[in-house]
Amino acid sequence: MDVGWEDFGWERLADGVGRRRLPVWDATTGLIAGEDRVLMYDTGSTLREGAELRTQAQGLMAGRRVTHIALSHPHFDHVLGTAAFSGTEVYGAVGVADLMRRDRDAIRGSAVRHGVLATDAAEAVDVLVVPQHLVCGEWTLDLGGRQVLLANVGPGHSGHDLAVLVPGDPEVVFCGDLVEESGEPQAGPDAIPSRWPAALDRLLSLGGEDAVYVPGHGAVVDATFVRAQRDMLAARFGVS
Secondary structure, eight states: OOTTTGGGTOEEEETTEEEEEOTTTOBEEEEEEOSSOEEEEOOOSSHHHHHHHHHHHHHHTTTOOOOEEEOSSSOHHHHTTGGGSTTOEEEEETTHHHHHHHTHHHHHHHHHHTTOOHHHHHHHHHTOOOOSEEESSEEEEEOSSOEEEEEEOOSSSSSOOEEEEEOSSSOEEEEEEEEESSSSOOOOTTOOGGGHHHHHHHHHHHHOTTOEEEEEESSOBOHHHHHHHHHHHHHHHTOO
16 A cells, blocks of 8 residues: 555655645645545645646555545645545535635635636636535544544634544644644634634644644644644734
8 A cells, every 4th residue: 555655756654644745835635545445635726736646646546546535724725626536525624615615716816826827727716626524523534444533623724724633653643734844834814813823732632742743834743843833823923
């Protein structure tokens, strides 16, 4: 299952668990394989990028296709590749589906402002896939021989932040943009700064001291990094 991760430009994190740092915005996408099903965490910034991720995932999984997708939050660089994965079950934090339907033009506009070609952004938004399964609290997803926990730990970076905990040795926590390593955490107009530190407290409660924490952008970090970023955000936004 783990043969060839690096050959595809992916980083192996644990048995059957890996991630790729995508070009341009250094956004993370994650892949978690069970015996029967395969979960992808975030899908990239365009349909072309999503199709590339789909092909790579099938190569890594010996031809098995992605069956489930979890979207960390509704920003363009994490969701616009979803339509490249036909027939998948898509999960997101409660409220995110309505927001994505309502704010399609805003998602397209954000993509273009950040450098996505207007035609690529329009194409992806025209077939934008919103989650069918909405997580309020926690949702245990059975992939066959492996259970993962989808956790609505926000709001923080956005109003709808979904993390994924993969039990094992080590435990792996996909954090979305609640944690960023390759730059300062970005607080856009949909961020909820007053509740961001508490969201990181919930991430730390999920993973504990020995987990591998995978940020939405940047290199893998540990609990000490997450705690330091939590304290920095609390000071930056004037919350405890």
